[in-house]
């Protein structure tokens with residue numbers, strides 16, 4: 001497995017690759033969720049590149065940038081064992097100039113939900129993803145459905161900037177008790193982990209309501225709120241796949257999302273219906 005930290009070295013390695021390239025951007029602390037993206041890429045592309053970069057521009061002041069879990073050695077092992085061809089581990093100075101070009105996420109869909117609670121977060125995500133796409137020029141790039149709004153905004157960026165990249169969305173990976181995998185789960189104490197299960201419990205309840213023909217968003221959200229009452233809810237929302245708010249669930253065109261604090265840890269989860 002090749003390792004690169006200089007973007008220009010990786011770009012020239014990329015140029016030497018004649019066949020398809022799958023790209024999996026990550027911030028490291030890899031877990032089964034990332035591994036599923038990597039496996040998907042290896043299955044479907046001739047070459048797979050993984051980036052590991054805790055991108056400072058997508059963190060707001062006061063967020064966990066400095067504390068963000070770092071496990072470089074373990075991450076490299078995981079990539080190697082999975083069969084990744086190249087890992088990109090840039091430094092901040094390799095990726096950003098002092099006087100840097102800015103990307104702004106769309107005014108409405110980049111500043112609702114995650115964007116409302118973390119204004120500017122998606123500007124940073126789109127900025128780094130665009131740079132990484134520029135370096136790796138992937139045929140396909142893999143993103144998890146857990147970050148549903150991120151996935152939507154990246155799909156839109158690719159479409160609106162006419163980038164020749166196929167965005168592949170991958171299913172959320174959960175532990176056997178339902179907890180969606182996240183690098184931030186390691187912040188949870190034992191008691192908090194039990195509370196964190198309420199996210200998937202609320203989403204399961206919402207799914208059951210839909211199955212029994214209750215499609216009214218308000219009623220579903222009220223029930224979910226009851227389940228999550230012992231957490232510090234930021235939002236529970238029901239949107240279509242274009243992130244427009246829905247009064248009524250539309251089968252095969254709906255995402256139900258939740259963001260809540262369990263203790264100090266902010267968790268998100270969602271279900272696609």
Ligand code: PAF
Nearest residue numbers: 025026027055125128147
């Ligand atoms: O989803 C993430 O881990 C990050 O937002 C990404 C896409 C790697 C950009 O930093």
